[in-house]
Amino acid sequence: MTGTYRSILIEEMRKRQRKNPAYSLRAFARDIGISASRLSEVLNSKVGLSEDRAAIVADRLQMKGKEKGFFIDLVQAEHARSKLAKKAAAERVTAYLMDTKKISDEHFHLISDWQNLAVLELVDLPSTQHNFAAVATRLGISVGEAEATIARLIKVGLLKEEGGRWVTADADSTTSVDVPSTAIQNYHRQMLQRAHRSLDVDPVESRDLSSVVFSLDSKQLSYAKERIREFRRVLSQELAAMPGKDKVYSMSIQLFELKGDEA
Known part of the structure; x- marks a missing residue:
């Protein structure tokens, strides 16, 4: 799993759409606990996710352990309020990727x-x-x-x-x-x-x-x-x-x- 948190969300939505062609962005937004309009803005890089919202989304996608932490860190590396928090999250992302196959x-x-x-x-x-x-x-x-x-x-x-x-x-x-x-x-x-x-x-x-x-x-x-x-x-x-x-x-x-x- 690489890229940005947006690419992870897009990939998950596309995966569900391949299984069910009628599955829509609105349905995906419902399933991860975000309004459809907000999700559209997120995927188009107009707004971001908060750390708390990222945790909720990760739970809704049934992410566990390191995978959940990686997703939250991807969000924090881009949207954390302090530069220090962003840097720390980015370092954790790098460490995670180095550990993956x-x-x-x-x-x-x-x-x-x-x-x-x-x-x-x-x-x-x-x-x-x-x-x-x-x-x-x-x-x-x-x-x-x-x-x-x-x-x-x-x-x-x-x-x-x-x-x-x-x-x-x-x-x-x-x-x-x-x-x-x-x-x-x-x-x-x-x-x-x-x-x-x-x-x-x-x-x-x-x-x-x-x-x-x-x-x-x-x-x-x-x-x-x-x-x-x-x-x-x-x-x-x-x-x-x-x-x-x-x-x-x-x-x-x-x-x-x-x-x-x-x-």
Whole structure:
């Protein structure tokens, strides 16, 4: 669970809406003990929650222990009345995130090449043959690269061997947000290079590379980034839950099949 307390609320509401398409913001507001108008203002960053209200919301969402404390600290880190209280809450948030199951920046540096995350997705596809040559062919990389990639993933504990198959050892891992890391920069650079390759060689019906130009209040950039993260997370979860998966894609708002130069 990462992001802001607003993203947690949005994710919970969307989860309920996926189970019940008729579930509305008004219903969610009722269930967490806030008026619909107030909740709308909260989710749109117009107002915040108090510490007491955050505790009530956490209880209504059946959060317990550290999870409840984390949610309240996210609220306090943004809305506490004193700078000291805000700082203390932010430090607790950081400590909590460091304790959760995440790929550390050090681990990300070890696996920053694009094919590592592609392999983690590929091994879960029903059609994947679990041998180096098959993985190399599917991703358009050399057999040597496939061997090195899988060995690296096993070394850092993200992949393991079971019954002649490779299986992911830690689902839904993430990296830290907005951390200036050369490994993360390298990963994004490679994704852009892959997108450029797709633009040159893939037919338009098999990819979506699009952009939009618009103006905004620069003070709302953090809100925009939050909503983009929410969109990526929700869409990827919805697509991952659908049956019939057969290829690995990357979405950086560009959507294309992830493969190497040999494909």
